[in-house]
Amino acid sequence: xxGVMQNPRHLVxxxxxxxxxxxxxxxGHSHVYWYRQLPEEGLKFMVYLQKENIIDESGMPKERFSxxxxxxxxxxLRIQQVVRGDSAAYFCASSPVSDYLGNTExxxxxxxxxxxx
Amino acid sequence: AQKITQTQPGxxxxxxxxxxxxxxxxxxxxxxxxxxxxxxxxxxxxxxIYQGSYDEQNATEGRYSLNFxxxxxxxxxxxxxxxxxxxxxxxxAMREAGSNDYKLSFGAGTTVTVRA
Numbered sequence: 001x002x003g004v005m006q007n008p009r010h011l012v013x014x015x016x017x018x019x020x021x022x023x024x025x026x027x028g029h030s031h032v033y034w035y036r037q038l039p040e041e042g043l044k045f046m047v048y049l050q051k052e053n054i055i056d057e058s059g060m061p062k063e064r065f066s067x068x069x070x071x072x073x074x075x076x077l078r079i080q081q082v083v084r085g086d087s088a089a090y091f092c093a094s095s096p097v098s099d100y101l102g103n104t105e106x107x108x109x110x111x112x113x114x115x116x117x
Numbered sequence: 118a119q120k121i122t123q124t125q126p127g128x129x130x131x132x133x134x135x136x137x138x139x140x141x142x143x144x145x146x147x148x149x150x151x152x153x154x155x156x157x158x159x160x161x162x163x164x165x166i167y168q169g170s171y172d173e174q175n176a177t178e179g180r181y182s183l184n185f186x187x188x189x190x191x192x193x194x195x196x197x198x199x200x201x202x203x204x205x206x207x208x209x210a211m212r213e214a215g216s217n218d219y220k221l222s223f224g225a226g227t228t229v230t231v232r233a
Binding site for chain 2: 031045048
């Protein structure tokens with residue numbers, strides 16, 4: 001049973017380009033969470049999605065960032081017109097149901113390292 | 118306010134010795150969960166251990182144990198018999214009860230370097 005799969009592992013974009021990060025949840029999981037890790041910091045929550053629904057995007061920057069989780073296919077985190085400050089590691093996690101305290105494990109994908117040059 | 122505080126930015130430990138990584142947390146919830154993750158230089162986040170706020174016993178997983186002191190709001194990670202492969206960044210995280218119980222709040226991390 002494959003874990004959470006993210007691709008690409010590394011992504012280099014020039015300022016002003018678009019970055020698309022993909023996350024395929026674990027089999028049977030319909031809930032996806034995106035986190036961002038800036039250099040030398042811990043992970044920060046960005047957005048929580050269920051299939052075809054955004055449940056909580058309170059951690060997303062107001063502009064240029066968007067996320068989706070379509071009925072078919074992976075979840076996509078999209079960053080338009082990237083700037084150097086977007087350089088970070090972006091992690092995705094998934095769960096079979098909405099996470100609750102009884103869920104004693106939380107598994108992350110291997111992350112996508114975005115570098116904006 | 119910071120929910121998770123890790124005060125040790127970096128630590129050195131001799132191979133085969135034990136090391137304790139500090140973590141204090143801030144919450145007004147009675148029900149919450151505490152997690153520790155390891156992030157090696159390759160960058161992935163590896164889940165290590167979990168402690169529930171109502172768990173009466175300290176969690177253990179192999180060489181990892183969690184020293185949970187609820188009244189002090191601390192959840193220190195103890196790694197026994199350190200190995201060179203333990204060199205990594207370690208993050209403490211918390212999930213609180215309530216409508217946002219899916220969110221993990223992370224500390225800034227502690228870098229551990231194991232010396233031969």
